[in-house]
Amino acid sequence: MRPKTPRGIQIKRLDQIEVMRRAGLVVSAGLEAMATAAAPGVTTLELDAVGRDVLASHGAKSSFLRYGAGMGLPPYPAVVCLSVNEEVVHGIPGSRVLRDGDILSIDFGAIVDGWHGDAARTVIVGEAPQKVRDLIEATRLAMWAGIAAVRVGARIGDVSAAIEASVKGHDGRKYGIVREYTGHGIGSAMHQPPDVPNWGHPRRGPRIVQGMALAIEPMLTLGTERVVEGADEWTVSTADGSWAAHWEDTVAVTPDGLWVLTEPDGGAAELASRGVRCGGQCE
Numbered sequence: 001m002r003p004k005t006p007r008g009i010q011i012k013r014l015d016q017i018e019v020m021r022r023a024g025l026v027v028s029a030g031l032e033a034m035a036t037a038a039a040p041g042v043t044t045l046e047l048d049a050v051g052r053d054v055l056a057s058h059g060a061k062s063s064f065l066r067y068g069a070g071m072g073l074p075p076y077p078a079v080v081c082l083s084v085n086e087e088v089v090h091g092i093p094g095s096r097v098l099r100d101g102d103i104l105s106i107d108f109g110a111i112v113d114g115w116h117g118d119a120a121r122t123v124i125v126g127e128a129p130q131k132v133r134d135l136i137e138a139t140r141l142a143m144w145a146g147i148a149a150v151r152v153g154a155r156i157g158d159v160s161a162a163i164e165a166s167v168k169g170h171d172g173r174k175y176g177i178v179r180e181y182t183g184h185g186i187g188s189a190m191h192q193p194p195d196v197p198n199w200g201h202p203r204r205g206p207r208i209v210q211g212m213a214l215a216i217e218p219m220l221t222l223g224t225e226r227v228v229e230g231a232d233e234w235t236v237s238t239a240d241g242s243w244a245a246h247w248e249d250t251v252a253v254t255p256d257g258l259w260v261l262t263e264p265d266g267g268a269a270e271l272a273s274r275g276v277r278c279g280g281q282c283e
Contacts, residue, residue, distance in 0.1 A: 008193045009185055011211035016115060017252045017259065020187070020213060021280065023060065023117035024250055024261030026110040030054040031262075034080065034108070035123045040100045044082040048093035051080040051108060063109025063116050063190045074233055081107035081120075083235070088219050088227055088244040089181055090234045100126030103136065105246040109190055116190045118215045119262035120248035131173075132243060135222055138175055139245040142166040142198070142218040146183070147251050147267070148274040150216075150258055154208045159183075160200030163218050167198075176221035178244070181236065183217045186250055210253050213261070217248030254279035 012020070033054050034047045055062055062079040069075040076092070083091035083105040084098070091105070098104065107120035122136045145166035149159045167175055183196030194206045198218040223242025230237065238244055250261045259280030260267025266282035 009206060009212060010187045010192055011209065012187055012213055012252065013211065014254060016187070017213065017254060017261070017280065019113050019115040020117060020250070020252065021259065021261045023110045023112040023115055024119070025264070026054065026058045026060045026112060027108050027117040027119045027262045028264055029058070030080070030108045030110065031106055031119060031121050034106050035121060038098060038104050038106075038123055038125050040098055040126055042098050044084070044091070044093040044096050044098070047082055047106075048078045048080050055079060055110060058110070061111040063111055063118060067190070076234060079108070083107070083244070083246065085243050086238050086241050088178055088221070088236045088238060089246055090236050092232055092234055098125045101128050102126075103128060103132055103243060103245065105244070107246065107248065114188055116186050116188070117250050117262050118186055118190055118248065119250060120217060120246045122245040122247060131222065134170070134173060135175065135220060135243065136245045138167060138170055138173065139218055139220045139247045142220065143216055143247040143249060144270050144274065146196070146198070146216040146218065147249060147258065147260060148271065148276050150208060150214060150251055150253060152208060152210055152253060155203055155205045156194050156196055156208065157200045157204030158202045159214075159216065160197045160205070161202040163216075164199040167218070167220060176223055176225040176242070178219040178221065178227055179225050180227055181219060183215050183248070186213050186215045208253060210255060213250060213252040215248055215250050217246065219244060219246045252280065256280065
């Protein structure tokens with residue numbers, strides 16, 4: 001029996017996923033370029049210019065620029081969200097100068113032929129204390145735990161539970177899991193159903209079927225889960241001033257397995273280390 005398509009969720013053909021892979025590779029290139037350029041003395045606006053150059057060189061459009069127009073939000077003015085230290089997500093590039101020891105979350109999206117890719121990384125500018133490095137690694141591992149839980153027949157709650165279990169599995173470390181912002185479906189729009197929370201209970205939520213694409217994106221803090229929105233109506237920061245990290249990848253469910261569209265190798269290495277089959281054109 002053919003699995004029932006979850007209501008409201010866009011199911012992609014393989015040729016459409018292949019276009020999303022092209023968008024994902026643009027995102028990957030942009031993240032790498034901006035992470036390399038992030039150094040003491042560089043402004044976040046200068047990094048936005050790096051992101052714009054990557055999009056232009058690949059003939060891609062920005063998923064972020066002017067996002068929010070017509071939605072009751074001020075149109076987002078940049079092609080990348082750059083969030084520093086206590087800023088969790090949606091930081092607007094500007095005159096802020098990066099300093100040695102800062103951490104920077106880079107969230108970048110691209111559109112190729114109408115299909116989106118979306119990913120984020122948190123990087124250290126210079127050197128940072130071990131607890132900050134541990135926070136970043138815990139966030140990265142939580143993302144991969146969530147990705148590894150994506151499989152045909154599972155439910156979104158299984159992904160959420162895997163992320164939460166990963167976060168809670170660090171002996172001696174307790175991190176806040178941001179609840180107000182979640183992962184999401186992605187395809188011909190950047191944000192689509194279903195929401196993918198970073199906490200929850202297994203065996204709940206929409207069932208995962210072939211052709212789904214999801215953006216998995218945990219956000220962790222060194223303090224509590226509470227966040228506040230800035231006066232610009234975009235920048236989200238921790239309520240207690242603790243530092244935060246953010247990791248995200250776009251993953252598609254193909255006939256052959258998972259394809260992490262925003263990883264250069266398609267997710268092959270990380271998936272193999274977790275015993276998960278890599279589908280698509282993993283390298």
